[in-house]
Structure formats: C-alpha cells, structure tokens
Amino acid sequence: MEIPEVVEILLIEDNSRDAELTIRALKEKNLANNLLTLRDGQEALDFLFGEGQFSNRDLTNNPKVILLDLKLPKVDGREILRRIKLDERLKTIPVVVMTSSNEEQDLLESWNMGANSYIVKPVDFSKFVESVSSLGMYWLLLNKPLNTATHEA
Amino acid sequence: MLRRIPGLRDIPIKWKLVVVIVVVSTITAGAEMGMLMLHDTASFRKAIASRAKTTAEIASLNCIPALKFGDRADAAEVLSSLSAAPTIRAAYLLSDAGALIAEYVRSGENLSVPVLESLDPFSRFDAHNHALLHPISFNGRSVGAIYMLTDLSALQQHRHALLVFGSLTGLACFAGSVLLAMAVQLIFTGPIRTLRDSIERIMRQKDFSVRAPNPGKDEFGELVERFNSMLAEIEDRDRQLARNVVQLEESNRELDKRVAERTNELESTNKELESFSYSVSHDLRAPLRSVQGFSQILMKEHAQNLDSEVLRLLNIISTDVAKMGCLIDDLLAFSRMSRQKMSFSKIDMTELVRSVFEDLRRNAPARNVQLELGPLPAANGDRVMLRQVFINLLSNALKFTATRPTARISVAGESTSEIVKYEIRDNGVGFDKRYKDKLFGVFQRLHSEEEFEGTGVGLAIVQRVIQRHGGHVQADSEIEHGATFQIFLPNSIGAH
Numbered sequence: 001m002e003i004p005e006v007v008e009i010l011l012i013e014d015n016s017r018d019a020e021l022t023i024r025a026l027k028e029k030n031l032a033n034n035l036l037t038l039r040d041g042q043e044a045l046d047f048l049f050g051e052g053q054f055s056n057r058d059l060t061n062n063p064k065v066i067l068l069d070l071k072l073p074k075v076d077g078r079e080i081l082r083r084i085k086l087d088e089r090l091k092t093i094p095v096v097v098m099t100s101s102n103e104e105q106d107l108l109e110s111w112n113m114g115a116n117s118y119i120v121k122p123v124d125f126s127k128f129v130e131s132v133s134s135l136g137m138y139w140l141l142l143n144k145p146l147n148t149a150t151h152e153a
Numbered sequence: 154m155l156r157r158i159p160g161l162r163d164i165p166i167k168w169k170l171v172v173v174i175v176v177v178s179t180i181t182a183g184a185e186m187g188m189l190m191l192h193d194t195a196s197f198r199k200a201i202a203s204r205a206k207t208t209a210e211i212a213s214l215n216c217i218p219a220l221k222f223g224d225r226a227d228a229a230e231v232l233s234s235l236s237a238a239p240t241i242r243a244a245y246l247l248s249d250a251g252a253l254i255a256e257y258v259r260s261g262e263n264l265s266v267p268v269l270e271s272l273d274p275f276s277r278f279d280a281h282n283h284a285l286l287h288p289i290s291f292n293g294r295s296v297g298a299i300y301m302l303t304d305l306s307a308l309q310q311h312r313h314a315l316l317v318f319g320s321l322t323g324l325a326c327f328a329g330s331v332l333l334a335m336a337v338q339l340i341f342t343g344p345i346r347t348l349r350d351s352i353e354r355i356m357r358q359k360d361f362s363v364r365a366p367n368p369g370k371d372e373f374g375e376l377v378e379r380f381n382s383m384l385a386e387i388e389d390r391d392r393q394l395a396r397n398v399v400q401l402e403e404s405n406r407e408l409d410k411r412v413a414e415r416t417n418e419l420e421s422t423n424k425e426l427e428s429f430s431y432s433v434s435h436d437l438r439a440p441l442r443s444v445q446g447f448s449q450i451l452m453k454e455h456a457q458n459l460d461s462e463v464l465r466l467l468n469i470i471s472t473d474v475a476k477m478g479c480l481i482d483d484l485l486a487f488s489r490m491s492r493q494k495m496s497f498s499k500i501d502m503t504e505l506v507r508s509v510f511e512d513l514r515r516n517a518p519a520r521n522v523q524l525e526l527g528p529l530p531a532a533n534g535d536r537v538m539l540r541q542v543f544i545n546l547l548s549n550a551l552k553f554t555a556t557r558p559t560a561r562i563s564v565a566g567e568s569t570s571e572i573v574k575y576e577i578r579d580n581g582v583g584f585d586k587r588y589k590d591k592l593f594g595v596f597q598r599l600h601s602e603e604e605f606e607g608t609g610v611g612l613a614i615v616q617r618v619i620q621r622h623g624g625h626v627q628a629d630s631e632i633e634h635g636a637t638f639q640i641f642l643p644n645s646i647g648a649h
Contacts, residue, residue: 017443024450100438104489123438123478125446125471 008034008140010063012044012080013098014072018121022067022098025132031140036063041075044068045083048090062093065139067132068115070099070106078109085114094139098132166345167338174334175327182326186319193315197308201283202276205303208238209287213299216246217289220254220296228255236260240307242282245300247272254297264302272298281305344368348377361388423492430488437481445474483610486541487595490614495535495621502529502575505536506564509543513551522551522560529566530573533645538618545611546577546638552605553581553636568644572624575640583630592628615640 009026013019019037026032038044046052050059066084070077081097084090094116099106101120110118117139119131161169212231219228228246235241235257243264246254251272258264269286272295276285283303289296351365364381367374448471452464459467503526510524532539547562554560561580566573584592584599591597593616598609612628615638619626624642 015439015443017446018439021442021446024446100436100442104493121438121442123441123445123481124475125442125449128442128446 004034004036006034006061007036007063008065009036009136010044010047010066011035011037012041012066012072012077013037013069014039015069018069021125021128022132025129026136028129029133029137031133031136039073041072041077041080043074044072044080045075048080048084049087059089062090064093065136066093066095067135068095068097070097070101070110078113081110081113081115094143096135096139165342167342170338170341171331171334174337175330178330178333179323179327182323182330186323190312190315190319194308194312197311198278198283201303201305201308202278202285205241205283205285205301206276206287208235208241209244209285209299209301212244212301213287213289216255216299217291217296220246220248220289221291223254225255229257231255232257235301240303242302242304244302247298247300249295249297251298267300269300274298278305341373344373344377348380355384361391426488427492430485433481433485438478441474441478441481445471445478448474480608480610483608483614484595487610487614487617490538490541490617491621493538495538497533498536500532500534500536500539502532502539502566505540506543506547509540509547510562513544513548517551520551520555520560521558522554522562525561525563525565527563527565529564529575530568530644532573532575532642534622534642535618538621542615542618542640543577545615549611550577550579550581550636552607553583553600554579555605556582571644573642573644575642577638577640578635580635583632583634583636584628585632586630589628589630593626 009031011019011022013022016039023032023035023037026035036047038047043053047054047057048062050057068077068080072080077097077099081095084093084095091114095114096117096119097110097115098119098121107118117135119135122128122131212235215231215234216228218224219231232244232246232255235244236259239259241257242259242262244257245266246256247269248254249272251269253266256266272286272288274286274288276283278284282305285301285303286298287301288298347368348365351363355361355363361384364384365377367377367381448467451459452467452471456464506526506529510526514522547564550562551560554562557580563578564575565578566575568574582600588599592599593612594609595613596609597613598607600607616626619640619642622642624640626638626640628636628638630636
C-alpha cells in the first residue's frame with residue numbers, strides 16, 4: 001500500500017466504489033492530494049495507533065479529518081469512533097461519519113460518541129459530490145483545528 | 154294445627170317435649186283420678202243403700218209383732234235399737250194405712266214427720282240423705298212400712314279423703330312426669346345438639362372431613378347418615394376443586410411461560426427485522442449510488458466520445474436508479490413509522506395542517522390553490538407521525554389536482570366523546586372507488602407513473618400511523634370528481 005508522507009484526509013471505507021466516488025468528489029475541489037484510504041476497521045486502528053504495518057508512522061503527524069464509514073469489516077466504525085474519542089492525542093481530530101443509513105439510532109449514537117459531522121450518502125451522485133466536497137472544504141480549509149492552534153501558541 | 158300457634162315454632166324442641174309430656178301425663182292422671190272418684194262414689198252409695206235396706210229389713214222383722222198387736226211401745230223400743238247405727242238420722246214405722254206407729258230420731262236432730270203420698274217402696278238419694286221406704290209384710294200380706302233416713306256425711310268424708318289422696322298422688326305424678334320429660338328430651342335433643350356442634354365445627358374450620366357421630370338407627374340416625382354422606386360428597390368436590398385449582402395454576406404457569414417464549418421470539422424477530430431494514434438501507438443503496446455515480450461520471454467526463462443515443466440511455470439509467478433510491482427511502486420511512494416508539498401529546502391540528510400546507514405550497518408557488526381549513530379538534534398523538542400523515546395526504550391532494558386550473562382542498566374536522574374525525578377533500582382527478590380498499594397497500598398505485606409520479610407508499614404510511622394511534626382511515630371518490638379521505642382517531646382528550 002502506498003502511504004503518502006503527509007495524510008491530510010483519512011478515508012475509512014470498505015466499499016471501493018464508494019471510496020472512488022468519494023475521492024472523485026474531493027478531487028473536483030482539489031482536496032484529494034494527501035488522502036489515504038483504508039479498507040477495514042483493524043487497518044484503521046493500526047494506522048491511528050501506529051501498530052502492525054503502520055508501526056513506523058509518525059504519531060505526531062495526524063490526519064486533519066477522518067471520513068469514517070460505520071459498517072466496516074473486522075472492527076465496526078462505531079468502535080473506531082469510540083477509540084478515537086477516548087484517546088488524548090486523537091480525540092481532537094474531526095471525524096465525519098459517512099453512512100448509507102439514515103436510521104435515527106445510528107445518528108444519535110454517532111453524535112453521542114463525539115462524531116463531528118454525520119452525512120447520509122445520497123444515491124444521487126451530484127448531491128453526493130456536493131455533500132462530500134463541502135464537508136472536505138469545511139474541515140480542511142475553513143475549520144481551525146485545535147492541535148494546530150495549540151502548536152502555534 | 155299446633156304449628157299455627159304463633160311463637161310455638163320458636164320455642165326450643167327441649168321445652169316443647171317437656172310441655173307435651175307433662176301435659177299428656179297430667180291429663181291422663183287427672184282422667185284416671187276422675188274415673189276412680191266417680192266409680193268409688195257410686196259403689197259407696199250402693200253400699201249405703203244396701204246397708205240401709207238390710208237394717209230396715211232387720212228392724213221390720215222385729216217390728217212385725219208390734220204391728221200385729223198394735224203395741225206402740227214395743228215398736229218404739231225396737232226402733233230405738235237403731236241408735237246402734239249412728240248414721241241413721243231417723244226411722245218411722247207406719248201402719249198399713251200409712252198412720253205413724255212409732256218413730257226414732259237421732260238425738261240432736263230436729264226433724265218433722267215426713268208426709269208420704271203412698272206406701273210404694275223406694276230408695277233414693279238427695280243432697281244430704283238417703284231415704285228408704287221399705288214395706289213390711291207378714292205371710293204375703295202387707296202390714297205396714299218403715300221409712301228410714303240415713304245421712305251421707307260418711308260419703309262426704311270418704312270423698313274428701315279420696316280428694317286429698319288424689320291430689321297428693323297427682324302432684325307426685327306431675328313431678329315425676331316433669332323429671333321423666335327432662336330425661337326424655339335429653340334422649341331426643343342430645344343428638345340434635347351433637348349434630349349442630351358438628352356443623353358449627355365444620356363451618357368454622359372449613360374441614361369437610363369431619364363426620365357427625367351417628368346416634369343409632371332411628372330416623373335421626375338416618376338423617377345423620379344422610380348428612381354425613383352429603384359431607385363426603387362435599388369433601389370429594391372440595392378435593393376435586395383443589396385439584397382443579399392446582400391444575401389451573403399449572404396451566405397458567407405454562408401459559409405464562411409460553412407467552413414469555415413467544416414474546417422473546419417476537420422480540421428477536423423484531424430485532425432481525427430491524428437489522429434487515431438497516432441492511433437494506435445500507436447495502437441496497439451502495440450499489441445504486443455506484444451505478445448512478447459512474448453513469449454521471451461517464452456522461453460528464455466522456456461526453457465527447459459518446460453519441461446522443463448512448464447519452465440518452467445513460468440518462469435513463471441514472472434517472473431510474475435515482476427513482477429506486479426514492480423507493481428505498483420511502484420503504485424505510487414506512488418501516489420506521491411501523492417500528493418507531495410513539496410519544497403522545499395534545500396537538501393543535503389546525504396549526505399543524507396549516508404549517509404542512511405552507512411547506513408544501515413552497516414547492517409549487519405558481520399554482521393556483523385554495524385551502525379551506527375549518528377549525529380542527531385537537532388530537533392526542535405522536536406529532537412527528539401525524540405530521541407525516543398530513544404531509545402525505547396534502548401532497549397527494551396537491552399532486553392529483555395539478556391538472557385543475559384552480560385546486561380546491563378542504564380540511565374539516567369534528568369530534569364526539571368517542572372519536573375525533575378529520576376529512577381531507579380535493580377537486581382532483583379522483584380514483585375508481587372499486588379500488589378504494591387497495592389504495593392503502595404498500596406500492597399500490599392507481600395511476601401510471603407518466604400521469605402522476607410517486608412510489609405508492611404514502612397512503613400505506615398514512616394507514617399504518619393511524620392504525621398505530623388506534624384509529625382507522627377510509628377513502629371515497631368518483632373518477633374526475635375529487636377524492637375524500639377520512640381519518641378517525643379515538644378521542645382520548647374529550648369532546649370539545
């Protein structure tokens with residue numbers, strides 16, 4: 001797997017079609033340059049906590065935003081969200097939950113566990129592009145992350 | 154007859170028995186006593202009469218010579234010998250012609266000479282005396298008669314003594330009969346009391362295994378025997394009842410267990426259903442998104458390499474996949490309306506309908522639509538769900554009046570103490586009323602997609618929500634003459 005030097009966007013998505021559509025949507029706004037896609041929950045945890053194949057990762061250099069699908073093989077998206085929000089170093093990274101489900105239960109659970117955004121992936125592609133790119137814009141360019149702010153101070 | 158005497162039946166049997174025995178024995182003793190006294194008096198009189206006759210006969214024999222010779226002194230002497238019999242008050246010797254020859258009067262007596270009409274013999278009693286006229290004859294020829302008076306004081310003394318004796322005996326008999334009666338009543342009422350005590354014990358302890366002791370083989374013994382067999386019957390039924398109760402409890406427990414099992418099954422089925430609809434929502438949409446997305450990308454990025462027919466076909470694919478997305482969304486909404494927990498509150502329906510209508514109106518601001526909204530009774534229900542009902546009904550009304558120059562939609566309501574009713578009427582194209590029952594089925598459509606778009610889920614949601622509120626919904630229409638939908642909800646707020 002090709003791992004970029006700097007990972008700005010971490011996309012955790014098992015469906016390759018959805019992953020490609022997401023990347024394309026981000027590319028339209030030129031946001032997909034430093035993007036890493038991981039295919040299952042275990043891989044995502046390994047990356048985030050610098051274990052397994054990612055044991056050499058620089059843990060001080062974290063992604064600026066995590067796009068997280070809830071339904072993942074091996075480790076569920078909810079579990080990843082919970083682990084991120086419980087970890088002192090990771091909890092400030094904004095997590096955007098992306099799912100096909102608009103079940104209220106999922107939504108509520110995600111907000112409760114500290115998700116920063118929640119989007120229901122629409123079937124309609126143009127709407128999908130709109131949602132993904134605007135979220136990417138917001139979290140990458142407009143939002144002032146906490147860790148950067150403290151580093152600068 | 155005795156039963157008619159008031160109060161008699163309330164007297165204890167004990168006293169009834171005593172009274173009966175005493176009365177009967179007293180009457181018997183009294184009658185016996187009376188008979189005895191009558192008989193005794195009669196025989197005493199007979200004895201007096203017979204002794205008087207004998208005395209008169211003896212005196213007569215001794216007087217015959219005096220009569221024959223007319224010797225009055227001799228006659229008087231003979232008569233005076235009667236003083237030996239102290240009960241004789243007086244004796245008179247009469248000649249054949251009835252003339253007084255001699256007389257004897259007991260000393261101390263003051264009697265006048267009796268006047269006799271004839272010398273026909275007689276022997277008779279009056280209140281105090283016995284009077285006897287005894288003829289005297291010699292050689293078959295009447296020579297005179299003797300008249301003798303005997304006093305009855307002896308008889309009276311005898312009677313008096315008899316009365317005293319009788320009274321004493323009667324009193325003793327009475328006392329004896331009372332004692333006897335007390336003893337007899339014990340024989341009769343003893344078993345009754347025993348039976349009564351047994352019954353009391355049975356009633357107090359509710360113990361039907363107790364048996365009354367059997368006093369013997371008389372009628373009362375039979376009664377006790379019947380009573381005991383009745384007890385046995387009751388005991389048997391009691392036992393049967395207890396067994397039934399145990400069985401009932403057992404089957405109740407069994408039933409409870411089965412209900413719990415079924416509930417568990419239902420719950421797990423429900424969970425399965427939930428995860429199923431979740432999977433449908435998640436997994437069914439992903440490939441659709443992919444088909445739609447890549448068709449769009451193809452059309453956008455490779456348009457210059459494709460001819461117009463290919464683009465048209467790609468467009469069809471894209472449109473229909475989007476439609477399928479809508480179908481899935483509607484189906485999920487329907488399933489959510491069926492499963493979602495309801496939170497009841499009092500809802501201002503006039504306000505709710507107005508706000509729904511205004512929201513929908515914004516989608517087609519150019520259309521000419523008239524809404525007639527009467528004051529609606531409040532409803533007790535889930536606000537989100539009832540809002541969805543009116544969104545679906547009013548958007549249908551708007552949809553099916555699209556061909557009318559002026560769409561007229563009216564929403565009216567009324568309430569009774571039992572129900573709250575809402576009626577939504579439009580002047581749209583209506584539907585064939587033969588299909589009015591099919592109208593509320595999922596994916597049931599009465600119009601072609603070309604005429605009016607839609608997935609056929611909206612009215613199914615309406616029906617499901619109203620049913621979950623404990624109400625029902627019905628529709629009526631004439632083709633081209635509009636449609637009417639009526640919602641009935643139970644009135645849990647009260648009449649307005």
